[in-house]
Amino acid sequence: MIESDEERGRDLSRLVVSRAGRLVATGDAREPYRVVGPGGEVVEPVSVFLRDLLASGKSESTLRSYSADLLRWWRFLDAVGVQWDRASRAEARDFSCWIQLTAKQRLQTSRPRAARLASRAAGSPNPVTGKPASGDGYAPSTVAHSETVLRRFYDFHRDCGTGPVLNPFPLDASRRRRGRPHAHHNPMDEWKPERTGRYRPTVPKRIPRAIPDDWFNRLFAALPSDRDRALVAFWVSTGARAAELLGMRQCDFRPGEQLISVIRKGTRAVQELPASADAFVWHRLYQQELLRMGVPRGRRQPAWWTLRRPYRPLSYHGAHRMFERASASLGADWTLHDLRHSAASRMERRGVASDATFRAWRGGGLAGAAALPEGLPGVRAGGWTRRGPGVPGSWLR
Numbered sequence: 057m058i059e060s061d062e063e064r065g066r067d068l069s070r071l072v073v074s075r076a077g078r079l080v081a082t083g084d085a086r087e088p089y090r091v092v093g094p095g096g097e098v099v100e101p102v103s104v105f106l107r108d109l110l111a112s113g114k115s116e117s118t119l120r121s122y123s124a125d126l127l128r129w130w131r132f133l134d135a136v137g138v139q140w141d142r143a144s145r146a147e148a149r150d151f152s153c154w155i156q157l158t159a160k161q162r163l164q165t166s167r168p169r170a171a172r173l174a175s176r177a178a179g180s181p182n183p184v185t186g187k188p189a190s191g192d193g194y195a196p197s198t199v200a201h202s203e204t205v206l207r208r209f210y211d212f213h214r215d216c217g218t219g220p221v222l223n224p225f226p227l228d229a230s231r232r233r234r235g236r237p238h239a240h241h242n243p244m245d246e247w248k249p250e251r252t253g254r255y256r257p258t259v260p261k262r263i264p265r266a267i268p269d270d271w272f273n274r275l276f277a278a279l280p281s282d283r284d285r286a287l288v289a290f291w292v293s294t295g296a297r298a299a300e301l302l303g304m305r306q307c308d309f310r311p312g313e314q315l316i317s318v319i320r321k322g323t324r325a326v327q328e329l330p331a332s333a334d335a336f337v338w339h340r341l342y343q344q345e346l347l348r349m350g351v352p353r354g355r356r357q358p359a360w361w362t363l364r365r366p367y368r369p370l371s372y373h374g375a376h377r378m379f380e381r382a383s384a385s386l387g388a389d390w391t392l393h394d395l396r397h398s399a400a401s402r403m404e405r406r407g408v409a410s411d412a413t414f415r416a417w418r419g420g421g422l423a424g425a426a427a428l429p430e431g432l433p434g435v436r437a438g439g440w441t442r443r444g445p446g447v448p449g450s451w452l453r
Contacts, residue, residue: 066136068154073135074167079123088116089123094134101140101218102126105209115321117299125205128161141219148206148224152255155199159192184388187265196259203256228254265394266401275390278382281363282341287375288395289335290316295399296329297321298392299372307355311336 076094088110091102106119132151133140159172174193181188206225213219267275272292279285290301300318308317314336315328351367358369376392383390
């Protein structure tokens with residue numbers, strides 16, 4: 057028998073969640089981020105959890121992602137008037153419903169007067185790339201990530217004895233009856249996907265988003281500077297992640313062997329990657345430009361800098377905006393991660409490495425890229441043909 061109003065559920069269509077509180081970057085490696093609650097105080101339970109993640113070797117970007125999810129949860133709890141350690145599965149259920157119904161908070165005012173729900177209408181596909189436009193609501197991957205973060209947060213405080221005994225974000229009951237996931241897996245069978253959380257949504261699978269070769273040539277020609285051409289040439293010929301390439305130093309280039317050194321995401325291991333000769337040519341032209349600009353010199357100095365004064369190391373957001381502008385000039389909406397898919401697609405078509413070594417080289421994060429079917433955009437039996445001088449990827453031909 058349902059007795060409380062909380063168990064009946066709240067009227068989420070009228071629930072107003074303000075953007076009170078903020079995420080603060082401290083610049084301190086010992087505590088990169090702090091979450092400030094709606095009341096203006098530092099949220100200590102989140103700080104303790106982040107310190108535990110930092111001690112386990114998580115990167116600063118991971119801590120920032122976790123902090124953003126926890127800040128969103130704290131804002132919801134402030135709106136419903138529940139303390140974090142008093143939250144029950146009713147609050148977790150309502151939060152999981154709310155985040156799938158509401159519009160993104162960054163699209164709303166800081167203190168909205170009325171609830172704003174997402175349109176939930178599929179965006180029109182881009183005429184060039186065919187990718188649907190992002191809507192005003194949270195993507196299923198964002199909702200799933202938030203559920204995982206909050207479940208880990210409450211698991212941590214439960215084990216420490218500082219949080220509720222029952223996790224508001226439980227595992228799926230049907231999975232718990234089977235015990236440990238994949239406990240009796242037959243090695244001759246494929247791994248079956250299993251939902252881990254009760255309130256975790258289904259994330260649709262996406263096909264690899266390789267940029268077609270003809271469109272890539274147009275995109276490369278639209279880049280305005282030697283720095284941008286060198287960056288894109290290295291991205292598409294090495295398959296490195298955007299942040300990995302942007303974190304390089306000036307001593308990480310070995311043009312004589314056509315190798316670059318990057319620090320891999322997650323493992324933080326230094327790995328050498330082969331790159332095209334054209335990429336090193338564009339990088340040499342960019343080095344001449346750096347001498348004229350007068351940026352700091354030295355083997356330990358960052359490899360990529362902004363083009364305007366005051367000169368600063370190029371950030372991920374700056375590189376993202378650069379590529380976004382070049383893509384928009386062609387009426388497309390490609391992202392930096394699409395270059396990684398394009399590199400994986402070309403290497404798979406070239407037979408650069410076996411499936412096992414290819415997966416180990418790419419470092420994960422490209423689900424489905426190792427089995428690209430012919431006929432997809434950018435995937436054809438004839439392979440890639442160089443069209444004009446200066447197009448990167450010569451070592452793959």
